[in-house]
């Protein structure tokens with residue numbers, strides 16, 4: 001019988017160590033560092049609210065606080081990714097870029113790893129994204145209030161990202177999917193043409209409610225990130241108070257259900273969907289509860305899929321071309337109008353008179369977070385209509401594709417080919433609110449979809 005010599009004992013010891021280590025790694029690999037943080041972003045002084053042009057004065061009360069929240073995922077070595085949700089109607093690209101620059105200089109988070117989203121509440125402050133909505137220039141004082149708010153916001157969100165990064169702890173990430181039915185198509189179509197806003201129960205909608213559930217080693221909920229494709233317009237413009245709409249109430253209710261956890265809402269391709277019913281305070285509670293009950297049900301009853309790696313990411317600005325850049329004569333014909341379209345025409349004439357040009361394209365932000373084969377998350381700028389999520393899921397043959405809109409720049413509506421033929425608010429009627437000279441060119445949907453698929457396929 002061969003006696004084990006020192007060399008073979010050392011070899012066995014090494015093998016045991018390696019096995020132990022690799023088992024440890026397999027176990028550790030399932031746990032991903034995740035950190036979450038929240039900061040109150042309710043305006044502290046009087047200012048104008050945004051989302052509806054009908055309000056004439058600064059807000060009169062705060063009925064619900066607004067929050068910024070961040071979720072940081074991954075190690076410093078691999079470069080952490082951060083998802084931010086802001087209880088705001090939107091924000092201009094310059095806010096996102098300034099924030100990304102400052103985050104990049106104080107952490108290992110690169111631009112492509114930072115996704116900044118808005119919940120699109122229509123009861124939050126004006127942020128500079130929708131200045132034309134008032135139909136007149138805001139006064140110097142009103143503009144100063146916006147600038148002061150945005151400067152404070154930038155500092156707060158920078159601090160928020162730092163806190164989320166510092167809070168990272170080994171966590172389990174689980175993906176699951178529920179459904180909620182209060183989003184209803186709002187485009188009324190007669191003889192193939194848009195006739196106005198209303199309720200179109202048989203119109204296209206997205207009712208999926210994808211959910212990331214973050215737990216600690218003992219299975220305790222640390223955070224919940226959900227997506228639902230619906231406008232933040234339960235509350236309408238006949239009130240003038242600060243509120244997070246159904247998104248704010250859902251976050252509040254979920255955090256009560258899961259004490260100590262952070263709840264985050266991201267909006268999907270719901271730009272042509274309104275919550276129904278709406279326009280009464282009780283419906284905000286009703287929709288918030290519908291989301292909360294579904295989240296609780298999904299976590300208790302549905303089988304979740306583990307997400308075992310931090311995302312790899314990509315980000316790019318992609319040119320979208322306008323259908324038409326109006327001439328000076330065309331702007332002059334509209335400049336007399338006492339509304340948002342008239343204001344936009346006057347602004348454009350002023351630009352031309354200073355020797356400026358009206359651009360023929362717009363740089364549109366697209367971003368993808370790929371959690372390997374387990375989950376793909378897309379971030380699209382602007383108010384994206386429902387056809388995009390349906391088409392992307394179909395073309396990629398992936399019913400679990402997670403599409404976030406209102407991300408990185410709340411720029412304008414992103415209409416689809418079907419809507420181009422019907423016309424109406426999301427195609428033409430809203431573009432001047434966002435300083436856009438016309439609807440987008442006819443092939444815009446095809447170009448965006450092809451670009452997103454290209455970005456997804458580029459990632460591992």
Ligand SMILES: [Zn+2]
Pocket residue numbers: 120231271383
């Ligand atoms: Zn909107």
